[in-house]
Amino acid sequence: MRGIEPHREPHRTPAVPGQPTANRSLGVAVVDPIPIFREGLASMVHRTPGLHWAGQAASHHAAMQLCEQVRPDVVILDSALDPHCHLTKLLNSGDPAVVLVTLVRDVNRTQQYLATAIAAGAHAIVPRAVDPRRLAEAVRRAHTDRRYIDPALAALTARPKRQPSPRAAPAEEHLTQPKGAMPLSRREYQVLQLVAEGLENSAIAKLLFLSVETVRTHVKSILRKLTARDRTHAVTIAFRSGILVTQSDDAPVPLPADRAVARGTH
Template sequence: MRGIEPHRPTAMPGQPGASRSLGVAVVDPVPIFREGLAAMVHRSPGLHWAGQAASHHSALQLCEQVRPDVVILDSALDPNCHLTKLLASGDPALLLVVLVRDANRTQQYLATAIGAGAHAIVPRSVDPRRLAEAIRRAHSDRRYIDPTLAALTARPKRQPSPRAAPAADHLAQPKGAMPLSRREYQVLQLVAEGLENSAIAKLLFLSVETVRTHVKSILRKLSARDRTHAVTIAFRSGILIPRADDEHNPAAAQPAVARGTP
């Protein structure tokens, strides 16, 4: 399974509340951080480990195949909250816990994350016990904001609207808006990794013709000339983001798009 490390928990006879244990998966680009979260989950009563992923595509696959109860998501991996929205729409029962890095610690990001479907917002530097408690609180209340971030979720005072705002302004999408479907987004991720249609079809268990249809739809929605142009537009607009481990390597962050017809 490409980029996914699922784990199905074994039964633990006699453990109180075992039947109500929550399966927790982690989506984070840093291996040692994923291992640390796994250790936290293993030692927290009422939680069990459901798997880990390091990218958007593998996160979507993990949730489709393992169906965890909770996903802990790194804000740096999802700065525009596209993955949050896709995961929330794909499984309304899924509990989404966002770990916020300092760079994303803004009122705008928190509002976007909550609007996209996040149930809990917690600093990435949070103490493990507080994180476990945040998961439990979010599960019971369907909403938890860490006290240190509460001030950023306060509603700003409403500003008077302009008298005559052009109609086009109401229709324009904000920068980084997601015009693609869940499956189109997965296909675009794999196109950016340099995979041909046949390889994408195998990974997503689709026919090559279906993948070709998705690629054509992506080109149309992004007004792109070809696959390379589509990936370039996606990175520039924030639909795709460079991998976290490529941030300090400009050459590695360039899309490796396979040549070929849509």
């Protein structure tokens, strides 16, 4: 599986809000661009009673594939990998039973980001620098109550600021959605991620278990929704408008738009 390291466990029992999770092991997956951070979280999960490791992913596409194939109980997600909370929303809509725990970096520690994450479906909001024991407790509390805000962030979730009125956009950007908006469906978003990685339609079809014709249909829909002339233009618009984001820290950086789609014109 591309970019996915799952750990198979028996299928989960659906969570019942308000009921304890005693005698039940929760499968925890991590979505983070930094390998050593993923390993650290894996170590925390392995040594915490009542939790087991369900897998890891370092990109949006890999995260969606992991959740579709492994169906973890809990997903711990890095805020820098999801600055507009698109992935949070897509994972929540794809599996309403999954519990999403957002680890908030300092750059995202704002009322606006936290309000957006909660609205997108995040069940727990925790500082990225949280103590491992507090994170384990946040995972349990979020699974039991379907809502947990770390005390260090509680003040920022009390009264979210109103979002400012959008400013006038440059000529090309006005053709797209407002900054950070998500006009694409879940499957179109996956296809666009792979187009940006430079994959041809046939390769995308194999990864997503679709026919090549279905992928072509999704690509046409993406071009129409983004008002893009071609695949190169679509990727450019997507990065410029915030629909796609570059990987942070030491994660692989997507190819430039002109190279990313050079092989994907079939």
